[in-house]
Amino acid sequence: MRNTIISMYQPSHLSSLLPKMQSIVESATQNLPTSEHEDITFSDLSLKLATDVIGQAAFGFDFGLTKERSLNDSYNAQNDVEVEDFIKQHMYSTTTLKMDLSGSFSIILGLICPILRHPFQQILKRVPGTTDWKVDQTNRKLMSRLDQIVEKRAKDKDRGSKDFLSLILNARESQKGLKNVFTSDYISALAYEHLLAGSATTSFTISSILYLVASHLEVETKLTKEIDDFGGHDLMPTTHDLQHNFPYLDQVVKEAMRFYTVSPLVAREASKQVEIGGYVLPKGTWIWLALGVLAKDPKYFADPNKFKPERFDPTCEEDKKRHPYAHIPFGIGPRQCIGIKFSIQEIKLTLIHLYRRYLFRHSPNMEEPLALEYGIVLNFKYGVKLKVIKRST
């Protein structure tokens, strides 16, 4: 089953997704406010952008979160309210998955006594006003929206095979035995997993890059030169270009993902007794791998609190000497992230579009140092607020 899903995010399929990605990125980024009196909370925009992109790739569905709204367009007031409601619920569900003392009571309890988490969550989600209740209500609303999309697509006989949802539905219809595995509930749950896994992570990474580059002007100069040298605004990079013809952009993305590791922890459960580093771990032990800590280990990254994309230059000594598993922001092994190439393509494409037109500076309303929230994924506590400068090129 993982193979059916993975094929969706492989290079062969990525190039067919590029035009759609391009048009969403274009529409989201073409008219940013450039007045010196105005700020933009870029992290909100990037979450909308990443949600629209995954909406198209995973569901073939246009959430329309980044569409320009004018009084004359086809979006009526009711649609606007629904879209706003959807994004609020989506943001709420991505930001309340916290694993510290500001999370829901059941999660806090689970940190102290894991066995109590599930029974308490079942009780608390029935108590109006509790965070567990609010999270449950929000998840139900989002799931019901996704259920509607799945149901509609299941009935569509001309659905094609461009998006994840159609691919799964096609597999279910063509292979005997899959009907019992790919039930409608299961498909909705998978689609929801992709929406969550693919939007908050990519969106955070794009915003963190803009934030970091805005305060490292030498990086900005090198990056914009590479992007400008590639060609004019009309020359759209192909999947191959994005993978091979932007070496410095590649380094900037890797370094930003090291600097702010969006998925700071990944978990595994020992399927049998195992010995690691002299410790015997019985079957069933939960093992947490702290990717965020690894990313700041001076053994692998000299001066780790410095933002220095050149440390990922494949010709430099630091990069050559580094252990291949020291930089693993997408996890590792058979359960590694399936969206690596997809998200890197989206991140690079978005940055090329943005830096062709604009430069960014921290808004005076941006706190210093940056305040982060540690949840299941990292998030900005107050958002990334930027001033946008229109480039003259």
Ligand code: HEM
């Ligand atoms: C910057 C972007 C992203 C980052 C940093 C990221 C990171 C991760 C990490 C650390 C894991 C856990 C891996 C492990 O346990 O070893 C993961 C799993 C996963 N990611 Fe991503 N991810 C990103 C984007 C995406 C996108 C765009 C999608 C979907 C299109 C996606 C779908 C998934 C799924 C489905 C899993 C679960 C895989 C499994 O359990 O087999 N991710 N991701």
